[in-house]
Amino acid sequence: MPINILIVDDDDIILSSLKLIMDLDCDINVKGLCKNGDVAYKAILQGQDIDVILMDIQMPVCNGIIATKKILELRSSIKVIVLTTFDDDEYIYEALKNGAMGYMLKNSSPDKIIEAVKVVQGGNLLMHSNIALKIPGLLKKEKKIVLDSLGLSNIELNIMKFIAKGHTNKEISEELYLAEGTVKNKITEIFNKLGLRDRTQIAIYYLNNCGG
Amino acid sequence: MPINILIVDDDDIILSSLKLIMDLDCDINVKGLCKNGDVAYKAILQGQDIDVILMDIQMPVCNGIIATKKILELRSSIKVIVLTTFDDDEYIYEALKNGAMGYMLKNSSPDKIIEAVKVVQGGNLLMHSNIALKIPGLLKKEKKIVLDSLGLSNIELNIMKFIAKGHTNKEISEELYLAEGTVKNKITEIFNKLGLRDRTQIAIYYLNNCGG
DNA sequence: AACATCTTGTGACTTAAGTCACTCAAAAAA
DNA sequence: TTTTTTGAGTGACTTAAGTCACAAGATGTT
Numbered sequence: 241m242p243i244n245i246l247i248v249d250d251d252d253i254i255l256s257s258l259k260l261i262m263d264l265d266c267d268i269n270v271k272g273l274c275k276n277g278d279v280a281y282k283a284i285l286q287g288q289d290i291d292v293i294l295m296d297i298q299m300p301v302c303n304g305i306i307a308t309k310k311i312l313e314l315r316s317s318i319k320v321i322v323l324t325t326f327d328d329d330e331y332i333y334e335a336l337k338n339g340a341m342g343y344m345l346k347n348s349s350p351d352k353i354i355e356a357v358k359v360v361q362g363g364n365l366l367m368h369s370n371i372a373l374k375i376p377g378l379l380k381k382e383k384k385i386v387l388d389s390l391g392l393s394n395i396e397l398n399i400m401k402f403i404a405k406g407h408t409n410k411e412i413s414e415e416l417y418l419a420e421g422t423v424k425n426k427i428t429e430i431f432n433k434l435g436l437r438d439r440t441q442i443a444i445y446y447l448n449n450c451g452g
Numbered sequence: 453m454p455i456n457i458l459i460v461d462d463d464d465i466i467l468s469s470l471k472l473i474m475d476l477d478c479d480i481n482v483k484g485l486c487k488n489g490d491v492a493y494k495a496i497l498q499g500q501d502i503d504v505i506l507m508d509i510q511m512p513v514c515n516g517i518i519a520t521k522k523i524l525e526l527r528s529s530i531k532v533i534v535l536t537t538f539d540d541d542e543y544i545y546e547a548l549k550n551g552a553m554g555y556m557l558k559n560s561s562p563d564k565i566i567e568a569v570k571v572v573q574g575g576n577l578l579m580h581s582n583i584a585l586k587i588p589g590l591l592k593k594e595k596k597i598v599l600d601s602l603g604l605s606n607i608e609l610n611i612m613k614f615i616a617k618g619h620t621n622k623e624i625s626e627e628l629y630l631a632e633g634t635v636k637n638k639i640t641e642i643f644n645k646l647g648l649r650d651r652t653q654i655a656i657y658y659l660n661n662c663g664g
Numbered sequence: 665a666a667c668a669t670c671t672t673g674t675g676a677c678t679t680a681a682g683t684c685a686c687t688c689a690a691a692a693a694a
Numbered sequence: 695t696t697t698t699t700t701g702a703g704t705g706a707c708t709t710a711a712g713t714c715a716c717a718a719g720a721t722g723t724t
Contacts (some may be wrong), residue, residue, distance in 0.1 A: 242655075271494040339588045357569065363581035369553075372577035376551050395671090409711070419673050424712060426672095432714085438680085439711075440652045441618040447659045607701090620683070634702050636682060643682085650710085651681075 242269040243361050244289055248280045248307065249296040249323070254346065258294060261350040268357060276300055277307025284311050286320070292319045292357050295340070297331050302438050305331060309338040325373075328408040332371055343367040391433060403439050406444035454481040455573050456501055459517045460516065461485075461508040461535070466558065470506060473562040480569060486555045488512055489519025496523050496530070504569050507552070509543050517543060519551040531572040536583075544583055555579040603645060611638050615651050616658035 245268060249255045249355065255273050262268045272289060274280040276299045284290060293311070295303040308320045321342030322335045332343060342360045344353055345368050352368075359366045392400065395416065402412045409427070413420040436442055455489065457480060461467045467485050474480045483502060486492040488511045496502060505523070509516040520532045530548055533554030534547045554572045554608070556565055557580050564580075571578045606611065607628065614624045625632040639651065 336475065336667095339585075339586050341584060359578070365577075365579035365581070365584035365587075366571070367577035367579075369577070370576035372553060373551075375577075376549050403652065406649070406656050408650075421674060422672055425714095428712065428714090437618070440557065440622075440655050443652045443655050444616065444618050444659065447656065591723085593702060605701095631703055637684095640682065640684090 242267055243291045243357060244269050244271045245292045245294060245357060246270075246272045246274060246280055246283065246288070246290045248274040248277060248295045248299070248304065249294075250275055250299040251296075251422060254296070258353075262357070264350065265354045265357075268354065269371075277304055279309075280307055281310050281314070284314055290318055290393050291319060292342075292361055294321050294323055294353075294357075297322060297335075304318030305338060308335060308340050312339045318345045319358055321356055321366075332374060341365045343371045345370060362389075364381050392430065396426050396433075399423060400430060400442055400446050400450075403427070404443045406443070454479055455503045455569060456481050456483045456494055457504045457506060457569060458482075458486060458495065458500070458502045460485055460487075460489060460508045460519065461506075463508075464512040465652060466508070470565075473565060474506075474569070476562065477566045481531045489514030489516055489522075491527070492519055496526055500531055504533060504554075504573055506533050506535055506548075506565075506569075509534060509536050509547075517546045517550060520552050524551045533568055533572055533578075544586060551571045555583045557582060565655045566570070568653065586651050604642065608638050608642050608645075611635060612642060612654055612662075615639070616662075618655070657660050 245262060247255060247258050247270060249258065255275075259270050259273060261271050271288060274283060277295070280293065280295070281287070281293055281302065293357065295304040295308060299307075302310075304322060308322070311318060312320065313436075316339070319342065320330075320335075320340040321344060322340045323344055323346050324331065325346045335343065337442050342365070344354050344356050344366075348368065349358075357368050398416060399412055402415060407415070409420050409423045412418075413423045416423070418426075427442070430442060433441070434445060436445060457474060459467055459470050459474070461470065467487075471482050471485060474482050483500065484495055484648065486495060488524060489507070490513050492505065492507070493514065501618060507516040507520060509517075514522075516534060520534070523530060524532065528551070531554065532547075532552040533556060534543075534552045535556055537558045546621050547555065554577070556568050556578075560568075560580065568578050575608070592610050607630075608627060611624055618628070621632050621635045624630075625635045628635070630638075639654070642654060643649065645658060648657060
């Protein structure tokens with residue numbers, strides 16, 4: 241049986257050229273072309289039998305990320321392939337979160353896009369190398385950058401970690417074999433070095449910049 | 453030219469059966485079998501010409517995650533395919549962070565694994581559906597689960613958010629048009645409902661469970 | 665030895681945070 | 695209407711957090 245696909249893009253030229261490419265393969269059946277995410281969503285809502293969606297990111301009315309989220313909430317069996325021209329980090333992250341199963345660049349060769357449709361239809365996730373290489377950078381907010389670059393001593397760093405675990409000064413002093421007063425002094429130092437105000441801000445800083 | 457691969461697994465049976473599978477395809481050339489990540493690392497270090505590595509996760513001496521990291525730091529052009537029996541969340545996340553380009557289950561069919569080797573060699577990231585479906589859960593720590601499930605009122609939630617931004621009670625009272633005393637009372641309520649102790653723990657809780 | 669310096673500690677202090685019993689007014693239920 | 699319930703507020707209190715000046719011991723430099 242053929243793979244029924246929907247193509248979603250605000251650009252007519254891309255829309256028609258993608259249709260041309262897809263029509264080249266006799267296993268693929270282009271069931272519809274949509275000018276934005278909202279139109280696609282409504283098509284699914286009306287019960288169109290779609291297996292795979294080629295989804296542009298930047299579109300007026302309803303962009304590809306939101307459309308993906310809404311469509312998958314409606315019917316999670318549909319495989320969404322996200323198409324990007326520029327590979328914007330934030331979009332990839334959001335698309336992953338929303339459950340898209342394919343990530344291709346628009347300038348990929350026709351056979352690569354066809355391959356992607358088939359791999360994704362087979363249930364697997366496929367991502368273009370240029371996009372995949374961005375993932376590590378997206379996921380790790382690099383502990384060590386902060387760890388080195390801010391001139392905190394080892395003890396100050398340890399105190400910071402304990403604060404970020406929600407411990408009190410007394411507890412920290414016992415855990416690090418220091419006097420409570422010393423812990424307080426160190427914390428004041430951390431405030432000065434990082435431009436913070438209270439221990440809650442230290443915890444927030446640590447969780448946001450040094451991973452949690 | 454053939455694809456040169458290395459197979460890394462502590463289990464001899466899996467090692468030899470994977471070799472059998474790979475030998476079925478004439479485009480693939482098994483160049484070596486390693487009993488743990490450290491052996492694989494040393495093989496790369498000695499300059500073995502490898503394109504793709506099939507890497508087990510759980511191994512003695514040096515596990516697959518650490519090995520992937522070390523090997524890619526050495527030679528980033530190598531494509532690592534992670535093989536798992538059980539699909540452990542934490543491992544997937546770590547492997548993604550370290551730059552692995554393939555994620556397959558060991559019980560995948562031989563042709564699926566061969567397909568994975570070729571897709572990955574072509575530069576793309578491939579991930580088994582069962583694993584891919586776990587990504588959204590890994591990435592979003594679901595704001596709304598906490599938002600609803602913990603019986604916090606709207607005001608309490610707003611106060612929580614401001615605490616997680618590092619604001620003082622006075623600031624919060626001005627931002628929410630409440631008396632400072634009311635803010636304090638609400639915070640005490642949050643403590644009781646969530647079993648926390650001070651505002652720093654609220655900030656930590658919010659950042660860990662409700663995204664930041 | 666004399667000097668600087670770095671880490672840890674102390675004590676006295678100010679302020680913010682957190683607790684608790686109780687008030688007051690508006691809204692909802694009887 | 696009367697009674698409860700609920701949300702916001704007050705005031706007095708305890709405790710933890712944070713500031714600051716300074717002391718003591720270890721180490722290091724000239």
